[in-house]
Amino acid sequence: MTKKSPFVIVYHRQPYEEAVENGKVVYRENKSPNGIVPALKGFFSTASDAVWVAWKQAPASGKPNFERTVRINASYGEYDVVRLPLSAEQVKAFYHVTSKEALWPILHSFPGKFNYGPVDWKNFREVNRLFAEAACEQAADDALIWVHDYNLWLAPYYIRQIKPKARIAFFHHTPFPAADVFNVLPWREEILRSLLACDIVGFHIPRYAENFASVACSLMGAERAESVPVEGPFSPKGAALSEPTVTTALKHEGRTIAIDAWPIGTNPRVIDNHLSNFEAGTRVSEIRSQIGDRRLLVSVGRVDYVKGTKEMLEAFDRLLARRPELREKVQLFCVCVAPADGMSAYRNAQREVERLVGAINGKYGNLRWNPILLSTRGVPFEELVCYYRAADVCLVTPLRDGLNLVAKEFVGAQNGDAGVLVLSEFAGSAVEFPEAVLVNPYSERRMDAGLDQALNMTEEERRDRLEKMRERVRQFDVDHWASHVRERFDALRASTNKAEAA
Ligand code: GDG
Numbered sequence: 001m002t003k004k005s006p007f008v009i010v011y012h013r014q015p016y017e018e019a020v021e022n023g024k025v026v027y028r029e030n031k032s033p034n035g036i037v038p039a040l041k042g043f044f045s046t047a048s049d050a051v052w053v054a055w056k057q058a059p060a061s062g063k064p065n066f067e068r069t070v071r072i073n074a075s076y077g078e079y080d081v082v083r084l085p086l087s088a089e090q091v092k093a094f095y096h097v098t099s100k101e102a103l104w105p106i107l108h109s110f111p112g113k114f115n116y117g118p119v120d121w122k123n124f125r126e127v128n129r130l131f132a133e134a135a136c137e138q139a140a141d142d143a144l145i146w147v148h149d150y151n152l153w154l155a156p157y158y159i160r161q162i163k164p165k166a167r168i169a170f171f172h173h174t175p176f177p178a179a180d181v182f183n184v185l186p187w188r189e190e191i192l193r194s195l196l197a198c199d200i201v202g203f204h205i206p207r208y209a210e211n212f213a214s215v216a217c218s219l220m221g222a223e224r225a226e227s228v229p230v231e232g233p234f235s236p237k238g239a240a241l242s243e244p245t246v247t248t249a250l251k252h253e254g255r256t257i258a259i260d261a262w263p264i265g266t267n268p269r270v271i272d273n274h275l276s277n278f279e280a281g282t283r284v285s286e287i288r289s290q291i292g293d294r295r296l297l298v299s300v301g302r303v304d305y306v307k308g309t310k311e312m313l314e315a316f317d318r319l320l321a322r323r324p325e326l327r328e329k330v331q332l333f334c335v336c337v338a339p340a341d342g343m344s345a346y347r348n349a350q351r352e353v354e355r356l357v358g359a360i361n362g363k364y365g366n367l368r369w370n371p372i373l374l375s376t377r378g379v380p381f382e383e384l385v386c387y388y389r390a391a392d393v394c395l396v397t398p399l400r401d402g403l404n405l406v407a408k409e410f411v412g413a414q415n416g417d418a419g420v421l422v423l424s425e426f427a428g429s430a431v432e433f434p435e436a437v438l439v440n441p442y443s444e445r446r447m448d449a450g451l452d453q454a455l456n457m458t459e460e461e462r463r464d465r466l467e468k469m470r471e472r473v474r475q476f477d478v479d480h481w482a483s484h485v486r487e488r489f490d491a492l493r494a495s496t497n498k499a500e501a502a
Contacts, residue, residue, distance in 0.1 A: 004140035005080075007043075007050045010131055010155060011148040012095070014054040014081055015041055016072065027072060035405035036148065036173055039264050039478050043485075044077035051080045051138040053131065058085030084134040086127065093120045094127040099151040100345040103185070107150060107174040108306040108400040111184050121187060125154055132158030141165050144489055147198075149173050157194035167492050168198045173264075174402040175428065176208035179215045192220050196250070199492050200258040202485070204403045204428040206230045206246035209261040213247035216257075225249040225256060233472060234263065236434040240425035258492065262484050263403050263428060265477040268412035274382050275389055275413060283383070287390040291331055294369075295455065298391040300335040300384060300406045301398075303376065305349040308399040308424065308441045309336050313356040313372070315397075315447040320364050320371060322448065326455070328369045332395075333387055338376045350376065388413035393420045393454050396427060397441045403428035407436070411469045418462035420454040421469065432472055435465040 015037050016027035030037055044050050058064035064085035072081055086094070098119050105113035132155045135145050146169045147155050156168045182188060195201055196216060203209045216222040226249040236242055250257045274280055287296070297316075301307040316332055334357065338350050357374045364371050379387075388394065394410035404427040411421060411433075423429065423436035430438055437457075439450035 003049060004143065005049045005051045005138050006140050006143050007047045008053060008135050008139045008143055008145045009040055009043065009050070009148070010053045010135045010145065010152060011036065011040060012055055012131075012151055013037060014056065014083065015052055016074075016081075027070075027074075035264070035266075038267065039481070040148070041074075041076040042267075042478055042482050044079045047077070047079070050077075051082055053082045053084060053135045053138065055086045055091065055131075056083035057088055057091060060087040060089060080138075082134060082138055084130055086130070090123060090127055093123040095151060096343050096345070098124045100343055103150050103153075104174075104306075104345065106181060106185055107177060109175070109177045109181050110306070110400075111181055113305070114184055116186070125190075128152055128154035129158045131155045132162065135159060136162040136166075139163060139166060142167065144169060144493070146171065153191045154194045156197045157190075160197040167200075167489070169200045169202065169489065169492075170195060170198045171202040172204070172208060172402070175400055176203060176211045176215075178211050179218055182211070182215050183219070188215075188219060192216055196220060196222060196252045196255075196257055198257060200260055200488060202260040202262070202488075204261065204263040205234060205241060205431050206243040206261045207241045207431075208402075208428070209246050209259045210243050213250060213259060216250055216252065220252060222250045222252040222257075225251045233476060234261075234431045236431055239430060239434065239438070240440070241428065241431050258488070260485075260488055262481060263432060263476070264405070265479070265481045266405050266408040266412055266473065267478045268474055269477075271385050271388075271409060271412045272415075274385050275415070280382065280386055280389075283386040284389050287386060291390070294329055294331045295392040296387075296390055297330060297332045297393040297395055298335075298387050298410070299332065299395040299397075300379075300387075301337070301396075303336050303338045303346045303350045303353065305346070306398055306400050307336075308397045309334070310349070310352050310356060311399065311441045311447065312395050312397045313353065313360065315444070315451055316372070317356070317360050317363075318444065318448055319451050320360070323452075327364055327371075328366075330371070330455075331369075332372045333375075333391075334372055335375045335379050335384070337378045385409070385413045388419075389415070389417065391419055393422060395422050396429075397422065397424045397439060397447070398427050399424070399441050401427040401429075405429075407433065408473050411466065411473045414466055414470070418459055418466055420457055420462055420465070422450050422454050432476070433469050435468045 017030050019026055069080050069082050101115040102119045139145055142165050144167045148171050224247050227245045227247045230243055230246050247259055336353050357372045361370050388410045396404055396407045407423055407429045421436040424441050425438050437450045437454050440446040
């Protein structure tokens, strides 16, 4: 590519899965569940000459056996995907070990699971540098380079070295923990040095932005340049993740780093489109008639201890023990998708879920009724939304979650029905949905009370709560997020142009 791009997205996964059909390479939607890829693809509808940088597995030595760059022309727009060749060993060390066994537990405030032993930090640094180089090869000198998620934490530092004039943005999809937990990371200064090389650092909610600002000030001597009261739609008072004020800019070594807190939205139009076709209507009726007069509870997510599936199943077990009248009257559909590559960080979590489902079904089930239907395989999205529509209750009870898009998808899929969202106070989306039944998954009593409240709620109250949440899902959808981010990027461009002219 000779022309350099003004807009480069760096996210480790490719936006499509590559497959060979009848001897021809085709690009299909990613099979493994992920809310980030569809949200980012939306940006290509308005950007021209945009590039997406991801990795692709290549042999450890010799030339990669694939084209580095492919042109994608899809409903989302036309753009190049540049694939950085990484060996299986590099991916394992960078992603499966360092990211998932050391960084992930800290981000989600599980210091007890922090596994330092197998970390190869030199490899992590090297892979981040390779991503930075691949992005810079594509980018114009003043391009906007938007890096996603913690596994590329060090990329901004290297990008700044190569392209000092680039505008660098970083978005965290995960929580950002409090200083006491973040500081467990032995590489904390190196990570912060890189994040402070950005022009703008983004988070889902004010709490994470505040945690970041506090770590940057205490460890790196950054100063808060601007703080504002948290207002608008994401400002409930007194919730576990509420913040009264949020830092919007830091000063560090003569530079200003903007901080942004704005949660990703879902795409309710895509959900409406799926649900408005004839097949989906038939499928929803089919699910309802299979369920009969039982109430359907759904839980959807990846296998991951942070998602709290084990604690949710234990609560369901206690519900059946405590309220025998509900036996044969409720049905739980639990989609808990196992990672294709069997990451060791998640192996125990999957075993525990399978064990508990077996134990609960064994304890209460009979020939007519199995209390829990478990799928550890992914369910196609079109099918998933039919379950969301048919469900009476959606259980989203992670111990900790950056945001959680399933909560928004469930609300978006309910229409004229009156489903109840049971939502963990420790999911970022809880600050958007004070009308959900908010629960503390660390407390058995709070979980039990939440389930009882959801199952006992009057139809009027259910409708009332759902309507408010639906309005918010529709207003603050993925397009709203994209236009918010674009505004922030434009402001960045204006301020850097002004600084250069001065
Ligand atoms: C991170 C943060 C943050 C799930 N099972 C299936 C399936 N899914 C889809 C859901 C949803 C997505 O996967 C999962 O959304 P989450 O929000 O829970 O995302 P994470 O993967 O944990 O990702 C998270 C997110 O980034 C965005 O910033 O919200 O907190 O951890 O869209 O529908 N999709 C299909 N079959 C499944 O079985 N098709």
